[in-house]
Amino acid sequence: MKTTIRTSRRKSSGDNVNNDYLEIVRVLRLGKREREEEEEEEEEEREDLTMAVAGGFARVLPSSFECRSDPDFSTGSEKFNSTGNRFTGKTNSFPICGSFNSGLSSSLIFRFPPNFVRQLSIKARRNCSNIGVAQVVAASWSNNNNGNSVPNVSAVDSAAAATEIEIDEVKAVVDVNGDNSKINNNNNNNGVQLSGLAALKASFLCSDGSIAVHAGERLGRGIVTDGITTPVVNTTAYWFKNSDELIDFKEGRYASFEYGRYGNPTTESLERKISALERAETTLFLASGMCASTVLMFALVKKGGHIVTTTDCYRKTRIFIQDYLVPNMDITVTVIDPADIDGLQSALDQNNVSLFFTESPTNPYLRCVDIELVSKICHSKGALVCIDGTFATPLNQKALSLGADIVLNSATKYIGGHNDVIGGCISGSEEVVSKIRKLHHVLGGVLNPNAAYLFIRGIKTLHVRIKQQNSTALEMAKILEAHPKIVRVHYPGLPSHPDHDIAMQQMTGFGGVVSFEVDGDLHTTKKFIDALKIPYIAPSFGGCESIVDQPAIMSYWDLTQDGRAMFGIKDNLVRFSFGLEDFEDLKADILQALATL
Numbered sequence: 157m158k159t160t161i162r163t164s165r166r167k168s169s170g171d172n173v174n175n176d177y178l179e180i181v182r183v184l185r186l187g188k189r190e191r192e193e194e195e196e197e198e199e200e201e202r203e204d205l206t207m208a209v210a211g212g213f214a215r216v217l218p219s220s221f222e223c224r225s226d227p228d229f230s231t232g233s234e235k236f237n238s239t240g241n242r243f244t245g246k247t248n249s250f251p252i253c254g255s256f257n258s259g260l261s262s263s264l265i266f267r268f269p270p271n272f273v274r275q276l277s278i279k280a281r282r283n284c285s286n287i288g289v290a291q292v293v294a295a296s297w298s299n300n301n302n303g304n305s306v307p308n309v310s311a312v313d314s315a316a317a318a319t320e321i322e323i324d325e326v327k328a329v330v331d332v333n334g335d336n337s338k339i340n341n342n343n344n345n346n347g348v349q350l351s352g353l354a355a356l357k358a359s360f361l362c363s364d365g366s367i368a369v370h371a372g373e374r375l376g377r378g379i380v381t382d383g384i385t386t387p388v389v390n391t392t393a394y395w396f397k398n399s400d401e402l403i404d405f406k407e408g409r410y411a412s413f414e415y416g417r418y419g420n421p422t423t424e425s426l427e428r429k430i431s432a433l434e435r436a437e438t439t440l441f442l443a444s445g446m447c448a449s450t451v452l453m454f455a456l457v458k459k460g461g462h463i464v465t466t467t468d469c470y471r472k473t474r475i476f477i478q479d480y481l482v483p484n485m486d487i488t489v490t491v492i493d494p495a496d497i498d499g500l501q502s503a504l505d506q507n508n509v510s511l512f513f514t515e516s517p518t519n520p521y522l523r524c525v526d527i528e529l530v531s532k533i534c535h536s537k538g539a540l541v542c543i544d545g546t547f548a549t550p551l552n553q554k555a556l557s558l559g560a561d562i563v564l565n566s567a568t569k570y571i572g573g574h575n576d577v578i579g580g581c582i583s584g585s586e587e588v589v590s591k592i593r594k595l596h597h598v599l600g601g602v603l604n605p606n607a608a609y610l611f612i613r614g615i616k617t618l619h620v621r622i623k624q625q626n627s628t629a630l631e632m633a634k635i636l637e638a639h640p641k642i643v644r645v646h647y648p649g650l651p652s653h654p655d656h657d658i659a660m661q662q663m664t665g666f667g668g669v670v671s672f673e674v675d676g677d678l679h680t681t682k683k684f685i686d687a688l689k690i691p692y693i694a695p696s697f698g699g700c701e702s703i704v705d706q707p708a709i710m711s712y713w714d715l716t717q718d719g720r721a722m723f724g725i726k727d728n729l730v731r732f733s734f735g736l737e738d739f740e741d742l743k744a745d746i747l748q749a750l751a752t753l
């Protein structure tokens with residue numbers, strides 16, 4: 157029985173093993189008579205109808221199922237617009253607030269026979285959620301029908317491209333009054349106001365909270381399932397029905413991931429989710445944040461190129477630039493203070509700068525770079541801007557909308573959010589990200605699909621976590637600043653922070669990490685940390701569990717005190733990542749630990 161069904165599906169649609177399994181489940185659900193009817197129908201279709209959707213995963217619904225198109229889907233066909241974007245097969249943007257790309261923007265293959273339009277009614281029952289696009293493609297094919305059984309690729313491309321939506325207009329709404337409370341009361345779940353999207357028809361996914369839950373999955377995952385959650389596709393390779401299909405793939409008429417290093421449907425759902433939150437055309441997920449930044453720099457800065465970066469940053473990023481790129485690739489580097497716009501300008505004037513790479517906020521002093529300003533300055537000199545937005549998350553800051561070319565996240569932190577999975581991602585335009593993707597396919601550093609699932613699950617609660625962490629951190633920063641045993645607090649939400657105005661302009665929340673200096677030396681600070689009961693002493697940040705570390709020990713212990721001072725790392729500095737524990741418990745814990753000093 158299983159073999160028969162599997163063979164039948166393979167012949168009829170060229171679907172993969174996943175679909176075979178679902179087909180078995182589907183057929184077992186049906187009665188005998190229905191099965192016979194089905195088989196007859198299959199037989200009819202088998203000859204000439206091949207239709208694979210989204211990476212070779214045709215949607216197969218039992219005929220007894222009702223069409224359950226999502227609201228966006230059902231109205232989507234009215235919203236086709238011509239943006240001039242071409243379907244690239246890798247773009248993974250997402251329909252937001254009435255926009256529509258049907259979730260078919262990637263890995264979309266349609267192969268229709270001449271009598272496709274007649275057959276559409278049969279297929280429509282099973283592919284109801286794809287019908288809008290199918291009709292457009294059919295129309296497009298009919299208009300361009302040259303008698304071949306396979307429509308020419310450009311017809312498919314243009315239909316798919318028509319489903320793309322411009323999201324460039326999205327702009328952060330800035331809080332001109334510099335009023336913290338306004339930021340916290342932002343009714344967009346701490347997300348940026350989507351003013352640029354106002355022109356688009358409102359739908360059920362208008363805030364980052366809803367987008368975080370549904371993007372990349374509900375309207376667009378390329379995996380056949382009626383499950384609410386996205387399945388983990390554990391495979392190393394993707395098979396082809398026959399050699400012609402493989403040739404079609406090689407010549408761009410058929411899309412597949414081919415090999416696990418080049419892509420995975422679970423990971424692609426995740427990438428679409430991040431693209432939706434970052435308002436990016438596309439996203440590439442990699443095995444870690446460091447993998448993301450190193451591949452990015454290798455791909456975008458050629459031998460002999462010049463990088464500008466900032467003094468305060470994750471130490472391993474600086475080590476990669478100074479100890480690997482500079483000596484081995486003949487690359488030169490200028491290191492500026494995050495607020496040093498003149499320094500940036502003169503670096504651009506004096507060098508052929510390929511890339512300005514900076515965190516914002518930075519690690520560990522949470523310095524903020526004026527993303528809009530530096531982007532303008534860099535672009536006027538032809539340099540790309542990459543913002544490592546790990547401390548901000550896509551909810552507190554939209555670096556691309558502010559003008560950056562690329563935003564990078566160590567997803568290990570807030571995006572995963574549960575201290576249980578490592579990964580990193582790069583979002584931006586297809587043009588730029590494809591250069592990085594190409595090298596990534598060679599270098600490896602692939603995210604495991606199980607890890608992709610954990611990220612997808614983590615992101616569903618990102619907005620509530622961030623809301624809580626923003627609020628706890630801001631309140632604790634104020635309490636710490638007023639405490640006699642604390643000499644300085646570094647938190648961009650405080651007016652005392654050197655980049656507070658910039659943060660107010662470009663962020664809608666300031667994150668869950670607060671850095672502060674204890675009134676004392678390395679040992680007093682150590683004593684404070686050891687007296688804390690709730691946070692783990694550990695590297696990393698952004699998860700549900702609070703984490704505390706003393707950077708002088710955790711990240712710079714191999715250096716002398718003077719060596720540490722050269723990087724601005726003070727012995728009394730504490731970096732506290734507020735988790736999701738109750739605010740009053742955290743406050744009591746910090747106060748009791750300070751009382752021991």
Ligand SMILES: Cc1ncc(COP(=O)(O)O)c(C=O)c1O
Binds near residue numbers: 444547565568569
């Ligand atoms: C700002 C920043 N970027 C990148 C990274 C590297 O990320 P990962 O640990 O996922 O490799 C880190 C790690 O702490 C970080 O703090």
